[in-house]
Amino acid sequence: MITRRYLIRRLINVLIIAYGAITINFILPRIIPGNPVMTNLFAGGGGQIGNPVVIARLTQEFGLNNPNLFYQYSLYLTQLIHGNLGISFYYYPQTVYSVIMERLPWTLLLAGSGTLIAAGSGILVGIYLAWKKGTIRDSFFSSVGMMISSIPYFWIGMIFLILFAVDITIFPVAHAVTPGVTYHNIFSYMGDILYHAFLPITTLAVALLPIYALQMRNTMVTVMHEDFMKTAIAKGLPDSVVKMRYAARNAVLPVTTHVGLSLGYVVAGALMIEYLFAYPGVGYTLFIAIQNEDYPLMQGIFLIISLMVIAANFLVDILYTYLDPRVNLR
Numbered sequence: 001m002i003t004r005r006y007l008i009r010r011l012i013n014v015l016i017i018a019y020g021a022i023t024i025n026f027i028l029p030r031i032i033p034g035n036p037v038m039t040n041l042f043a044g045g046g047g048q049i050g051n052p053v054v055i056a057r058l059t060q061e062f063g064l065n066n067p068n069l070f071y072q073y074s075l076y077l078t079q080l081i082h083g084n085l086g087i088s089f090y091y092y093p094q095t096v097y098s099v100i101m102e103r104l105p106w107t108l109l110l111a112g113s114g115t116l117i118a119a120g121s122g123i124l125v126g127i128y129l130a131w132k133k134g135t136i137r138d139s140f141f142s143s144v145g146m147m148i149s150s151i152p153y154f155w156i157g158m159i160f161l162i163l164f165a166v167d168i169t170i171f172p173v174a175h176a177v178t179p180g181v182t183y184h185n186i187f188s189y190m191g192d193i194l195y196h197a198f199l200p201i202t203t204l205a206v207a208l209l210p211i212y213a214l215q216m217r218n219t220m221v222t223v224m225h226e227d228f229m230k231t232a233i234a235k236g237l238p239d240s241v242v243k244m245r246y247a248a249r250n251a252v253l254p255v256t257t258h259v260g261l262s263l264g265y266v267v268a269g270a271l272m273i274e275y276l277f278a279y280p281g282v283g284y285t286l287f288i289a290i291q292n293e294d295y296p297l298m299q300g301i302f303l304i305i306s307l308m309v310i311a312a313n314f315l316v317d318i319l320y321t322y323l324d325p326r327v328n329l330r
Contacts, residue, residue, distance in 0.1 A: 012229060014314055021306035026076050026161070029295040030069065075190065076299070100282065104304075107281035108174050110197060111270055112263070114162065114204030120261045122209045124253075126216025127248050133221055136170040142217065145210030154272035156281040164199060171199045174278035194319075200277045204270050207263075214253060220251035248287030253320065260316035 079086060085096035109269045123142070132138045148156075172178070174197050182187040223229065224247050232246045271283035278284075282301055289297040 010314060010317065014310055017310055018307060022077075022080065022303060025072075025302040025306065026073055029293070030072075032268070033161045077314045080303075085300040087291075088297045090292040090297065091294075098298055098306060099285065099297060101283050101302065103280055103285050106279060107274070107283060110191070110200050110202065110274070110279060110281055111283075113197070114149045114201045114270070115203070115262050116206040118208035119212050119255075119262070121205070122212025123248075123252060123255060125209070125213040126251075127215065127220060127243065129217040129241055130220035130224065130247070130251070133217075133224075137250040142214065145214050148206065149214065151207070152272070153203060153207045153270055155278050156207050157200070157273050157276045160199050161202055172196050172214075176280055197279075200270075200273050200279055203273055212258070215258060216251060218254050219254050220247050223247050223251045226250075238266040255320065257316050260312045260319070263308075263312055294327050304308070 038315075076086075083097075088094050088096050088099050091099050125263065129138050129141055163171045172195065177189075177192050180197070181192065183192070229242070231248055232242045237246075270289055273279070274281040274284035275287055282304075286298065286301045288294070289301065
């Protein structure tokens with residue numbers, strides 16, 4: 001039973017944590033040495049490099065004319081309250097909000113789909129392995145899962161890229177859509193998006209699936225030794241009921257926490273996968289922002305990641321009360 005007092009207490013905690021995340025997001029980019037104005041002039045300034053008028057104007061527009069960090073911090077908070085994330089240094093004169101909104105749908109498609117596919121499949125595989133505990137199939141698939149989960153994402157992506165995009169040209173090497181193509185209808189456009197997203201999504205799903213499967217398997221094996229499981233078996237209940245309603249339902253709680261927090265991090269995208277496939281998502285944009293000391297863009301992306309993780313953690317706490325009636329929030 002969710003009480004009003006519990007919700008208020010949790011919301012206060014969320015606000016405190018969010019404020020701490022906002023403060024850390026402001027400080028971290030400014031630890032990086034260098035001058036973002038000069039960095040971005042070198043990146044795209046052409047003949048304007050060294051021009052004092054241009055340097056002064058960009059310094060003013062970037063909010064760096066006052067070196068006092070407390071002034072910059074108060075300016076940052078004021079803009080944030082009004083929903084203004086600032087102007088991107090690298091993508092100038094685009095705003096941070098417009099840059100993120102352009103790339104967020106691609107990340108949600110890639111990382112969101114990959115995580116959900118991996119979680120759903122991993123839970124089912126974990127249930128199967130736990131029920132077959134001690135058999136050759138359990139030992140084989142658990143060993144394969146541990147081996148795959150120890151391989152970095154980008155390594156799996158490189159293998160898929162070489163096999164299915166270079167050696168056998170079944171899928172494209174890069175991009176989210178085919179450059180320069182005119183689409184006659186929405187179906188051809190969606191088909192091209194899915195065609196380009198197949199390898200990155202498969203890479204992420206293959207990398208994450210064993211993690212969820214092994215976690216579900218190990219948790220369910222522990223649950224199967226509980227007294228209520230022995231009682232259910234002694235009652236003569238069908239195996240399917242014992243497996244799904246008793247064992248799996250209780251074992252899925254830790255996995256739910258893991259999936260919920262993973263979905264919170266989904267906005268960050270799989271940076272290396274997006275970089276490997278030249279996929280225009282938030283993760284790849286964060287990589288570019290760090291390279292070019294784009295403080296506002298880094299802050300905007302970090303802020304969204306932080307708020308998503310905080311929100312996911314809060315929603316998982318609420319979800320627990322529905323998944324497990326034994327949880328007492330009073």
